[in-house]
Amino acid sequence: MPKVVAKPEVCMGCHLCEVWCVVAHSNSKDIVKAFKYEKTPHPRIIVDENLPEVFAIQCRHCEEPDCVFACISGALYKDESGRVVHDESKCVGCLSCVMACPHGGIVIDLDNRKIVKCDLCEEIGFPVCVKMCPNEALIYEEG
Amino acid sequence: MLEMKFDIVIIGNSAGAVGCIETIRSRDKDLSIAVISDEKYHTYSRALIPYYLAGKIDLEKMYYRPLDFYERMNITPLLGKKAVSIDFKNKKVKLDSAEEVGYDKLLIATGGKPFIPPMEGFDRNLDNVFSFVSLDDALEIEKILPISEKVVILGAGVIGLMAAEVLVEKGLEVHVVELADRVLAPVVDEGTSQLIEKAFEEHGVSIYTGLTIKKLNREENHVKSVVLTDGREINCDFMIVAVGVMPRVDLVKDTPVKVNRGILVNKKMETSVKDVYAAGDCAEIYDFITDDRRLLPLWPNAYYGGRIAAINMLGEEAEFEWGTSMNAMHFFDLYIINAGLNVTDEIAEKEGYEILSRFEPEKKVYRRIALKDELIKGLIFVGKVDRAGIYLNLMRRKIPVTEFRERLLDYDFGYTKLPESIRWNLLKNEVILGII
Ligand SMILES: Cc1cc2nc3c(=O)[nH]c(=O)nc-3n(C[C@H](O)[C@H](O)[C@H](O)COP(=O)(O)OP(=O)(O)OC[C@H]3O[C@@H](n4cnc5c(N)ncnc54)[C@H](O)[C@@H]3O)c2cc1C
Numbered sequence: 274m275p276k277v278v279a280k281p282e283v284c285m286g287c288h289l290c291e292v293w294c295v296v297a298h299s300n301s302k303d304i305v306k307a308f309k310y311e312k313t314p315h316p317r318i319i320v321d322e323n324l325p326e327v328f329a330i331q332c333r334h335c336e337e338p339d340c341v342f343a344c345i346s347g348a349l350y351k352d353e354s355g356r357v358v359h360d361e362s363k364c365v366g367c368l369s370c371v372m373a374c375p376h377g378g379i380v381i382d383l384d385n386r387k388i389v390k391c392d393l394c395e396e397i398g399f400p401v402c403v404k405m406c407p408n409e410a411l412i413y414e415e416g
Numbered sequence: 417m418l419e420m421k422f423d424i425v426i427i428g429n430s431a432g433a434v435g436c437i438e439t440i441r442s443r444d445k446d447l448s449i450a451v452i453s454d455e456k457y458h459t460y461s462r463a464l465i466p467y468y469l470a471g472k473i474d475l476e477k478m479y480y481r482p483l484d485f486y487e488r489m490n491i492t493p494l495l496g497k498k499a500v501s502i503d504f505k506n507k508k509v510k511l512d513s514a515e516e517v518g519y520d521k522l523l524i525a526t527g528g529k530p531f532i533p534p535m536e537g538f539d540r541n542l543d544n545v546f547s548f549v550s551l552d553d554a555l556e557i558e559k560i561l562p563i564s565e566k567v568v569i570l571g572a573g574v575i576g577l578m579a580a581e582v583l584v585e586k587g588l589e590v591h592v593v594e595l596a597d598r599v600l601a602p603v604v605d606e607g608t609s610q611l612i613e614k615a616f617e618e619h620g621v622s623i624y625t626g627l628t629i630k631k632l633n634r635e636e637n638h639v640k641s642v643v644l645t646d647g648r649e650i651n652c653d654f655m656i657v658a659v660g661v662m663p664r665v666d667l668v669k670d671t672p673v674k675v676n677r678g679i680l681v682n683k684k685m686e687t688s689v690k691d692v693y694a695a696g697d698c699a700e701i702y703d704f705i706t707d708d709r710r711l712l713p714l715w716p717n718a719y720y721g722g723r724i725a726a727i728n729m730l731g732e733e734a735e736f737e738w739g740t741s742m743n744a745m746h747f748f749d750l751y752i753i754n755a756g757l758n759v760t761d762e763i764a765e766k767e768g769y770e771i772l773s774r775f776e777p778e779k780k781v782y783r784r785i786a787l788k789d790e791l792i793k794g795l796i797f798v799g800k801v802d803r804a805g806i807y808l809n810l811m812r813r814k815i816p817v818t819e820f821r822e823r824l825l826d827y828d829f830g831y832t833k834l835p836e837s838i839r840w841n842l843l844k845n846e847v848i849l850g851i852i
Contacts, residue, residue, distance in 0.1 A: 323832035343716035345463040347480040365467045368744040372753045377803030
């Protein structure tokens with residue numbers, strides 16, 4: 274299973290992973306435009322923070338994906354590569370996945386009444402949070 | 417008479433069935449599988465009926481899996497055919513088409529059927545009284561909508577309230593009649609009911625609690641008005657009955673398959689008859705919170721029950737330790753997630769639960785957690801429901817909250833609020849430690 278894994282001991286909670294996640298999933302792919310002129314930014318990686326404890330977490334692309342089992346619309350499914358994929362066009366925003374995800378890895382996008390989650394930067398080809406983390410506190414396991 | 421034989425036969429074509437099919441195919445490509453349903457449609461999600469009627473999704477999006485699902489899974493769909501009896505001795509399911517379907521292993525995932533309480537003037541010939549549970553119901557209601565102005569809904573449970581929301585947003589005058597003294601009483605506490613009632617009130621829905629329908633006034637096969645138990649009369653163009661769903665167990669009545677309210681299964685989803693499994697709304701399944709079997713008619717439980725049945729059918733071992741009551745719902749802009757027991761104020765007092773709660777009425781935010789023996793036994797989140805699954809995980813793993821109980825109501829509650837030993841144990845495959 275491909276996934277991004279955190280090294281909590283070297284995470285300082287700078288939130289840059291969240292920032293670059295938003296940019297990677299924006300229309301413009303431009304940091305200023307993404308934050309200032311596009312719809313409300315929803316990072317798909319969450320900095321779980323209770324200082325000094327801090328680390329970043331996102332969809333784990335679980336072997337046993339509780340979100341997929343709970344999804345009432347068929348929007349969430351596991352593809353052949355082992356990723357948990359979210360088909361936004363099928364999502365009705367019921368939030369059953371939010372209820373089910375043991376990692377809190379599903380992000381609610383209330384503006385669109387849907388959810389968003391880590392897609393391992395499918396469009397770009399490599400998880401941008403990993404690439405941009407200044408402390409190398411995130412690594413990509415291709416599984 | 418046509419005879420067929422499959423390694424695995426599934427009666428039902430919904431959540432439980434799909435959970436079983438996908439799990440088998442993830443481990444075995446060769447076993448022959450047939451799926452039987454009296455509904456003629458490709459597998460669809462009945463939970464999407466409100467979204468369809470609201471116009472939020474089109475018919476094609478009602479399908480739970482892509483249209484090539486049966487082909488891709490290499491299974492034989494026998495749709496539009498009803499199973500009328502099961503010959504457990506010779507391992508055969510008899511269909512209303514007079515066909516017989518032999519099985520080696522059988523999954524009964526027949527779901528539920530709507531319960532209709534006795535009402536004077538009611539009979540099955542009425543042409544404007546509907547349930548809200550099948551695609552056919554949705555298509556019938558869709559047809560009558562353009563010529564309707566007023567609707568009466570019997571039942572303010574999840575389904576009745578979802579129907580009420582859709583219909584008021586479609587511009588109808590909506591009246592909801594509920595026997596209990598508040599909406600959604602079996603599912604949420606008093607405070608949450610009030611928030612929901614207020615949301616409906618603000619949207620112009622009339623809710624009558626503590627009352628039911630005594631009598632239907634009809635003109636031939638058409639209901640014109642309903643009379644409530646307090647004598648009040650409400651005119652309507654059509655009516656929806658949504659008082660509840662009962663396990664559909666007629667197929668196994670008076671057979672060796674043991675039935676209480678639903679088909680009784682053990683944690684392997686086995687019924688009392690060898691090689692016969694049951695899952696979903698038709699079954700009484702294990703609840704890890706109550707440590708007992710009960711009806712838990714919810715989509716995730718049905719899917720997961722089908723999955724556990726599949727693993728055991730294949731001769732591997734798996735137990736259903738995952739299920740409890742769990743709802744994600746929303747009415748207008750009010751989002752609600754609950755899990756585990758519904759510990760109302762009354763129950764908390766009587767049965768000695770400790771309640772942690774946080775209520776901000778002006779923001780419509782409410783969080784309520786019921787504890788017993790230092791374990792989370794129930795939760796209700798309203799308004800802010802983010803990351804609720806972390807709590808469900810703590811419930812499933814029976815983690816005592818002693819060391820972090822004062823953090824439980826934090827809106828940003830997450831793994832960093834847990835003591836290190838618990839945190840890294842729960843996330844052991846998800847992080848890398850010990851590098852410095
Ligand atoms: C309007 C609505 C909204 C809902 N929303 C939610 C929600 O948000 N979240 C949630 O968790 N749950 C929700 N539910 C509940 C959820 O849909 C059910 O728990 C789920 O459908 C159960 O799946 P199942 O596989 O047990 O059976 P079902 O979905 O009931 O399907 C059983 C199938 O078997 C067929 N069948 C039965 N007997 C026979 C027979 N003898 N021969 C042939 N075929 C037969 C039936 O026709 C049916 O097609 C909702 C339900 C409704 C009606």
